[in-house]
Structure formats: C-alpha cells, structure tokens
Amino acid sequence: MGSIIVGPRFPAWLRTQNEVVELNMQNASISDAIPSWFHYDNIMSLDLSSNSLTGNPSEFKQLNGSRNSQIVSIDYPYREIFLSSNKLDGSLKSFPLDISYLDLSHNFLTGHIPQLEVGQTSVVLQSLLLNDNRFTGTIPKDLCKSKNLSFLDLSNNLLSGRVPLCLGNLQDLRILNLANNSLSGQIPSSLGNLWQLYTLHLNGNKFVGKLPTSMQHLRNLEILDLGDNGLKDIIPAWIGERLSNLRFLRFQSNNFYGPISDTLCQLSLLQLLNLGHNNLSGFIPHCFNNITALMVSGLDGDYGIDPRESLQDIKGRREFEYYASNLGFVKSISLSANNLVGEIPDGIMELVQLQVLNLSQNHLTGRIPKKIGNLKQLETLDLSMNALFGAIPESLSDLYLLNSLNLSHNKLSGPIPSGNQLQTLTDPSIYEGNSGLCGKPLPNNCSEHKSPTKNGPIDDGEGHSESDWSWFYAGIGPGFAAGLSGVLGILLFKKSWRYAYFKFIESACDKIWVKTTRLRRNFR
Numbered sequence: 001m002g003s004i005i006v007g008p009r010f011p012a013w014l015r016t017q018n019e020v021v022e023l024n025m026q027n028a029s030i031s032d033a034i035p036s037w038f039h040y041d042n043i044m045s046l047d048l049s050s051n052s053l054t055g056n057p058s059e060f061k062q063l064n065g066s067r068n069s070q071i072v073s074i075d076y077p078y079r080e081i082f083l084s085s086n087k088l089d090g091s092l093k094s095f096p097l098d099i100s101y102l103d104l105s106h107n108f109l110t111g112h113i114p115q116l117e118v119g120q121t122s123v124v125l126q127s128l129l130l131n132d133n134r135f136t137g138t139i140p141k142d143l144c145k146s147k148n149l150s151f152l153d154l155s156n157n158l159l160s161g162r163v164p165l166c167l168g169n170l171q172d173l174r175i176l177n178l179a180n181n182s183l184s185g186q187i188p189s190s191l192g193n194l195w196q197l198y199t200l201h202l203n204g205n206k207f208v209g210k211l212p213t214s215m216q217h218l219r220n221l222e223i224l225d226l227g228d229n230g231l232k233d234i235i236p237a238w239i240g241e242r243l244s245n246l247r248f249l250r251f252q253s254n255n256f257y258g259p260i261s262d263t264l265c266q267l268s269l270l271q272l273l274n275l276g277h278n279n280l281s282g283f284i285p286h287c288f289n290n291i292t293a294l295m296v297s298g299l300d301g302d303y304g305i306d307p308r309e310s311l312q313d314i315k316g317r318r319e320f321e322y323y324a325s326n327l328g329f330v331k332s333i334s335l336s337a338n339n340l341v342g343e344i345p346d347g348i349m350e351l352v353q354l355q356v357l358n359l360s361q362n363h364l365t366g367r368i369p370k371k372i373g374n375l376k377q378l379e380t381l382d383l384s385m386n387a388l389f390g391a392i393p394e395s396l397s398d399l400y401l402l403n404s405l406n407l408s409h410n411k412l413s414g415p416i417p418s419g420n421q422l423q424t425l426t427d428p429s430i431y432e433g434n435s436g437l438c439g440k441p442l443p444n445n446c447s448e449h450k451s452p453t454k455n456g457p458i459d460d461g462e463g464h465s466e467s468d469w470s471w472f473y474a475g476i477g478p479g480f481a482a483g484l485s486g487v488l489g490i491l492l493f494k495k496s497w498r499y500a501y502f503k504f505i506e507s508a509c510d511k512i513w514v515k516t517t518r519l520r521r522n523f524r
Contacts, residue, residue, distance in 0.1 A: 001024060001028055002026045002027060003026070003027045003028070004025075004028055005029045006025055006028035006029065007032065007052075008031040008032060009032050010030055010032040010033070010034065010035055010038070011025075011030075020042070021042065021045070022045040023046050023047070025047065025048050025051070026048065026049045026082065027050040027051065030053060031054075033055040034053055034054075034055045043079075044078075044079050044080070045079070045080045046079075046080070046083075048082065049082045049085050050084070050086075052086060053083070053087060053088060054087045054088065055089075057083060078101070078124055079098055079100065079101075080102075081103070083103065084103045084104065084106050086107055088104070088109060089107070089108040091112070092111065092114045093114060095114055095125070097125075100124050100126045100127070102125070102127070103129040104130055105129045105132050106131070106132040107132075107133050109130070109133040109134065110134045110136070112135065113135050113137065113143075114140070123146070123148060124148070125148065125149055126150050126151065128143070128149065129153045130154055130157070131155040131177065132155070134158055135154070136160070138160060138162075139154065141166055144167060144169055146170070147170070147171075148172055149172065150173055152170075152173065153175070155177045155179040155180050155181070156181075157181055158182065159178075160181070160184065161185075162184060162185040162188075163183060163185070164188075167190065167191065168191055168193040168194060169190075171193070172196060173196065173197055174198055174199070175197075175198070175199040176191075176197060176201070177201040178201065178202055178205065179201040179202065179205070179225065180204035181205055182206060184207065185209075186210075186212070187202060187211065187215075188212070191212070191214070191215065191218075192213075192214025195217060195219065196220060198221055198223070200218070200221060200225070201225045202225065204228045204229075205228075207229040207230065207231055208231065209231065209232065211226075211231065213236070213238070216236075216243070217242075218243065219244070219245065220245060221246060222245050223246075223311065224249055225311060226254065227251060228254075229253075230255060231251075231256065232254070232257070233256060233257075234258040235260060235261045235275070235280075236261070237263045238263075239261070239263065240261060240262075240263030240265065240266040241263050244269075245269060246267050247272070248270075248271060248330075249270060249274070250311070251274065251275050251278065252275070252276045253276070254278055256275065256278040256279065256280060257278070257281070258280065258281065258282070259280070259281060260275065260280055260284065261285075262285050262287055265291060266290070267291060268291060268292040268293065269293050270291050271293050271294070271328075271330055271331050272333075273334070275335050276335060276336040276338070278338055279339060280335070280338040280339065281339040281340065282340065282341065284340055286345045286347050293353070294331055294352075294353050294354055295350060331354050331355045331356070332355060333348075333354060333356065333357055334356065335358070336358045336359065336382065337360070337361040337362075338362055340363065340364060341363045341365070344366065344368065344383075344388075346371065349375065351375065353377055354375050354377060355378060355379045355380070357380070357381050358380065358381075360382040360384040361385045361386075362385075363386065363387060364383075364386040364387065365389070366389070366390075367389065367390035368383065368392060368393055369393070372395055373393065373394075373398035373399065374395075376398070376399065378402055379402060380402075380405075381399070381402060381405050382405075382406040383406070384406040384407060384408045384410070385410075386409075388407075388410040390412065390413065391414035391415075392412055392417055392437075396417050396422065397418065397420045399421060402425070403421075403424075403425075405425050407431055408429060408431060408432045408433045408434070409432070410434055411434065412434040412436060413436025414436065414437065414438070415438055415439040418439065426441045428441045428442055
C-alpha cells in the first residue's frame with residue numbers, strides 16, 4: 001500500500017490482522033501516533049517510512065513462537081524495519097536483536113545510542129541507519145559486537161568523543177558514515193583493517209593530525225570524504241598509488257599543505273576532486289589529463305554506487321547534495337582557496353567531461369587558456385581572485401551549458417566575449433575588479449575604453465607612446481598648408497608687402513649671381 005493515501009489516521013483494521021508477514025505503507029499520508037496495540041511481532045518486513053508518524057518506537061519485540069513463525073522464517077530469514085522520515089521522538093531503550101535491517105533515520109530521536117545488555121551479541125544486524133536524528137553522547141563500543149554489520153550510518157547527529165578502535169574489527173563493513181557530528185581526536189589507524197570498505201565519510205567533525213598510513217590498505221575504497229575537519233598533513237603519495245578505485249576524493253576545508261601530489265593523476269576513475277580551502281602550494285599538476293574518467297564519455301553512471309549513498313559538495317556558490325541517482329554523473333575539480341601559483345595547465349583543457357572547475361582564490365598568473373572552449377560540458381567556472389591577465393578567450397562563448405561564471409578580481413583586459421550562453425550571464429559582479437575589461441554587462445563601452453592590445457599603442461620608453469608620434473606626423477601636413485596659405489594670402493592682398501617681398505627676392509638672386517660668377521673666374 002506504498003504511495004497510497006491510507007491516512008491521516010493509523011489504520012485501525014490492522015488490529016485484527018494477525019497473519020500479516022509483510023506490510024508496506026511507506027508514503028501513505030499517515031499523520032498519527034503509533035498505537036499501543038500495534039506490535040512488530042510477526043511482521044518480517046515493515047515499511048512505514050516517509051509518513052508523519054509520531055511517538056516513540058521504544059520497544060522492538062523479538063519474533064515470538066506464534067503459528068506462522070516457522071513459515072515466515074523460510075521466506076524471510078531476517079526481519080527488516082523501515083521507519084525513516086517520520087516525526088518519531090524520544091530515546092531508544094534497546095536494539096532489536098533479531099532484526100537485520102533497522103532504519104530510523106530522519107526523525108527526532110534523542111538521548112544516547114543504546115548499549116546491548118550484558119552477555120548479548122547482535123550477530124544478525126547487518127544495516128543500522130540512525131542518521132539525521134539528535135543522538136548525543138559517544139559511539140557505543142557495543143556496536144563492535146555486530147560482527148556481520150555491513151552498513152553503519154550515524155551521520156548528522158550530535159555525537160562526540162573519539163571513534164572506537166574496535167570498529168576496525170567489523171570485517172564485513174562496506175559503508176561507514178560518521179559525517180557531521182562533533183567527533184574528535186585522530187582518525188583511528190584500525191580503520192585500515194576494513195579491507196571491504198568502499199565508502200568512508202568522516203567529514204564535518206573535529207578530527208586532527210595526519211592520515212593514518214594504514215588507510216592505504218583500503219584498496220576497494222571508492223568514496224573518501226574527510227572534508228571540514230582539522231587534519232594537517234601533506235597529500236600522501238599512496239592515495240594515488242594504492243587507492244586505484246577512488247572515484248570521489250574530498251579533502252575540502254582542512255589544513256593540508258605542500259604541493260599537490262602528481263600521483264593523484266594515477267586515479268583514472270576519479271570523477272570528483274575537491275582540495276579547496278587548504279594551505280596547498282606549488283603548481284597545478286600538468287598530468288591531470290591522465291584522469292580518464294574526466295576525458296572519456298561513457299565511463300560515468302551509477303555502477304557500483306549503493307542506492308543509499310550520497311555526497312555533499314560545492315557547486316558554484318551553493319552546496320549540493322548528490323544522491324546515488326545522479327552521483328555517478330558528477331565530474332568536478334575544485335582547488336580553490338589555496339596558495340597555488342603558475343599558469344593554468346593546458347592539460348586541464350583536455351578534460352572535456354568536466355562540469356565544475358573552481359581554481360579561485362589562489363595566486364595563478366598567465367592567460368586564460370584559449371582552449372577553454374573545449375570543455376563543452378562545463379556548467380560552473382570560477383577563476384576569480386587570482387592574477388590572470390590578458391583578454392578573455394572568445395571560445396568561452398562556446399560553452400553552451402555554462403550557468404555559473406566568476407572571473408572577478410584579476411587583471412583581465414579587452415572586450416568581454418558575447419553571444420550564445422554568455423548573453424544570459426548578465427550579472428556585472430562576475431567581471432568586477434578587472435579595470436581593463438569593457439563591454440556588456442559592464443557599464444563602460446569598449447569604444448570609450450582604450451586599452452593596450454596586441455597591435456595597439458607601444459611606449460617608446462621615454463613617456464611617449466606610438467599614438468603620440470602618430471598625431472605629430474599627422475599634424476605636419478595641415479600645419480604646413482595653413483602656414484603657406486597665410487603667407488600667400490598676405491602677398492595677394494597687401495601691395496606694399498608684395499613689392500617688398502619681390503624686391504627682396506630680386507636682390508638675393510643678384511647677390512647669388514655675382515658670387516657664383518666670381519667663383520667661376522677663380523677656378524679658370
């Protein structure tokens with residue numbers, strides 16, 4: 001009965017249904033408290049998620065010995081309970097030990113995560129989702145008793161303290177998400193024992209220190225998110241050398257320093273690289289064009305991504321949360337807010353599948369590569385707050401999917417390219433801080449805004465530009481004509497001046513004639 005309007009009241013007719021084995025009423029518009037008469041006893045698969053259920057799920061009773069218990073155990077060897085995305089509140093008193101999948105995420109549950117009773121072990125529990133609640137306290141060590149646990153999500157709570165070392169004993173763990181809590185201390189080296197792990201989210205906590213070298217043993221890791229912590233380390237070479245299956249690498253907002261390791265170019269499957277807001281220095285590697293997943297189409301998709309997986313990342317000026325349905329199609333590089341120098345490598349212009357490129361807030365120089373138009377899939381481009389100079393390449397107008405652009409606070413000059421998608425980007429702030437730029441959407445017109453160009457004025461080194469001399473030579477002709485016409489006009493209309501002028505000419509010619517005659521006689 002999923003996605004059918006059953007509510008708003010909890011259906012009373014369920015009270016007489018004693019043979020129900022599987023009950024699906026997810027997204028059934030129920031806005032009511034779970035009644036006291038409703039028991040989970042023999043229901044092997046219960047899905048009441050995405051409603052507005054209130055109350056406390058306090059008691060999870062184990063399967064009793066009723067008449068259908070043997071029948072259901074054949075088709076349903078383990079019980080599953082889905083109560084996510086409701087309004088359940090209060091604290092949990094205990095864990096159901098005979099349930100393999102328990103999803104209580106996206107509720108308002110409080111208090112500590114319950115401990116197991118003395119002598120109890122949970123060998124059945126495989127997936128535990130308590131994320132997006134208000135749990136406090138520390139991560140209980142009792143979770144380490146769940147030897148078959150493969151999916152543990154405690155993200156987006158108020159948990160504190162250190163991560164238990166014994167979590168490294170959960171050899172079947174494939175997804176570990178502890179993001180967005182207040183966990184502290186160093187990342188336990190024991191996590192390097194989780195050789196089956198392919199997703200590790202530790203972002204949004206207070207972890208410090210260096211990355212444990214034992215993490216190089218996580219050969220199956222596809223998603224590694226350590227962003228928004230206080231980690232201080234270089235980017236280890238073993239990330240590129242050993243973690244060859246990485247597809248998403250996010251170290252944003254930490255204290256990583258030193259150069260970007262060239263070994264990251266060995267991650268041919270890498271789709272997302274976010275090293276922004278650190279203290280990295282040196283040049284951008286010229287080998288990024290070895291990352292095949294950013295160059296060749298057809299290598300994307302959601303293969304191998306768990307349908308419950310998600311990843312938060314910055315796109316443009318906003319933070320997006322990518323879910324499994326679209327996570328496989330993300331192609332992004334962000335190196336913003338570091339101390340990187342040098343020019344933008346031409347190799348980046350070969351990453352034709354790239355959707356997001358953010359190199360802002362560095363010390364990059366040189367020109368924007370003319371081949372920027374090769375990045376046909378680019379949706380977000382941020383090169384702001386660098387020292388880039390020269391003209392904006394005309395090929396920028398070839399980016400038909402571009403919807404977020406920021407070139408502000410550089411040393412760019414010349415006219416802003418127009419046409420195609422650029423016509424829709426009308427916010428002048430994306431070009432501000434470049435005194436040499438002109439044209440729409442800036443208020444200054446290019447015809448009134450003279451700026452040095454390739455064939456433009458050249459300075460002679462003494463304060464006179466080529467344009468100054470051009471004006472000088474251009475004025476000689478009109479000046480001579482004006483002076484000559486003035487003299488001839490006076491001689492034409494002033495009779496006394498005319499007589500005096502020709503008398504002077506005649507006298508000068510006589511003197512020249514006499515001197516030349518004497519010279520000829522002397523030579524003879």
